[in-house]
Amino acid sequence: MKAAILNKKNSPLEITEIPIPEIGADEVLVKIMYAGVNPLDNMIVREEVKLITPYKYPLVMGNEFSGVVEKVGSNVSGFSEGDRVFARMPLDKIGTFAEYAAISRDAISKVPDYLSFEEAACVPLTALTAVQSFELMDVKEGESIFISGGTGSLGAMAIPIAKSLGLHIITSGSERNRQRVMDRGVSEFIDYKTQDYSEILSDVDYVLDTLGESELEKEFKILKPGGSLVSLRGLPNHEFAKRMGLSSVKKLLFKFAGLKFDKMAAKKNQKYYFLFVESNGKQLEKVSRIFEEKKIKPSVDTVFELSDVNKALDKVDKGGSKGKTLIKIGE
Ligand SMILES: NC(=O)c1ccc[n+]([C@@H]2O[C@H](COP(=O)([O-])OP(=O)(O)OC[C@H]3O[C@@H](n4cnc5c(N)ncnc54)[C@H](OP(=O)(O)O)[C@@H]3O)[C@@H](O)[C@H]2O)c1
Numbered sequence: 001m002k003a004a005i006l007n008k009k010n011s012p013l014e015i016t017e018i019p020i021p022e023i024g025a026d027e028v029l030v031k032i033m034y035a036g037v038n039p040l041d042n043m044i045v046r047e048e049v050k051l052i053t054p055y056k057y058p059l060v061m062g063n064e065f066s067g068v069v070e071k072v073g074s075n076v077s078g079f080s081e082g083d084r085v086f087a088r089m090p091l092d093k094i095g096t097f098a099e100y101a102a103i104s105r106d107a108i109s110k111v112p113d114y115l116s117f118e119e120a121a122c123v124p125l126t127a128l129t130a131v132q133s134f135e136l137m138d139v140k141e142g143e144s145i146f147i148s149g150g151t152g153s154l155g156a157m158a159i160p161i162a163k164s165l166g167l168h169i170i171t172s173g174s175e176r177n178r179q180r181v182m183d184r185g186v187s188e189f190i191d192y193k194t195q196d197y198s199e200i201l202s203d204v205d206y207v208l209d210t211l212g213e214s215e216l217e218k219e220f221k222i223l224k225p226g227g228s229l230v231s232l233r234g235l236p237n238h239e240f241a242k243r244m245g246l247s248s249v250k251k252l253l254f255k256f257a258g259l260k261f262d263k264m265a266a267k268k269n270q271k272y273y274f275l276f277v278e279s280n281g282k283q284l285e286k287v288s289r290i291f292e293e294k295k296i297k298p299s300v301d302t303v304f305e306l307s308d309v310n311k312a313l314d315k316v317d318k319g320g321s322k323g324k325t326l327i328k329i330g331e
């Protein structure tokens with residue numbers, strides 16, 4: 001099969017012929033139709049997530065997909081040949097920029113009927129990020145959340161899911177994207193190029209941060225005393241290392257890395273969480289039910305061929321997208 005391979009740090013991916021993966025008893029073989037491209041893929045190329053999830057070369061790249069079950073392992077129940085499925089790949093076994101992938105049945109979910117393969121590939125990684133963030137913060141109906149940079153592909157999933165949970169949503173982005181996110185259920189929009197959210201907002205119940213270190217101080221300032229903040233871009237802390245079951249060395253390392261933000265949070269009895277999204281078929285089923293009920297339509301920006309995978313990565317790196325960047329693989 002054809003696969004896009006990373007052979008070393010900071011190098012372009014190479015399209016190579018490799019064998020179709022063998023499946024284990026608890027896995028299914030999926031024929032990939034579309035793969036989603038995320039900022040995470042560029043971070044893997046630059047080895048920026050090496051401490052959280054180390055990869056060996058050569059590495060088949062790609063973290064999420066939509067596709068069709070081609071074969072099921074002997075222990076697998078609930079899925080059969082021909083099922084339309086989607087998933088975020090498990091951290092220790094990525095590889096969706098390829099014609100086939102072997103994946104644990106615990107990571108996959110069936111695609112809602114109303115979604116095309118193209119639309120479905122936009123969902124798993126960012127929708128799971130949103131669900132996992134909301135579970136960490138234990139969000140409650142009627143409370144308020146500030147999602148920074150909600151005009152991006154994370155916001156495209158986090159906003160409708162937050163809406164379905166009954167949250168009051170405030171987000172920031174460029175003016176040209178205001179209407180698109182307002183239509184998805186945002187109550188208040190802040191144009192970050194002309195307005196400072198830290199002068200407008202206060203006592204927000206939750207913050208979902210997509211911008212990282214440079215914004216965290218301001219984001220804690222708008223959070224109510226006792227409120228919770230999940231960062232997707234900040235630094236991991238001790239709580240993260242414990243939750244992920246990382247080694248004692250990494251626990252110590254991340255304790256120091258995240259100390260500054262734990263201290264910021266402690267001042268007003270707030271909580272600081274760092275999240276690195278994991279695969280989870282059960283949570284994805286929950287997402288599918290929400291999507292099926294609300295008929296949420298993901299928006300696609302550009303679709304590239306597998307041979308143009310490096311152009312797709314560049315596009316995501318440059319930002320300013322109007323939806324998901326995808327790679328079309330199967331017919
Ligand atoms: N840790 C995890 O597990 C995890 C999971 C998913 C995503 N993430 C991270 O979350 C971030 C967002 O992901 P994404 O897929 O949504 O990226 P994306 O599609 O590139 O979107 C980023 C958005 O941020 C907005 N933005 C840029 N600068 C801003 C600022 N100063 N204030 C407010 N908004 C600003 C942009 O808005 P305009 O285009 O409107 O200007 C853009 O829509 C990335 O850094 C990604 O790595 C982490």
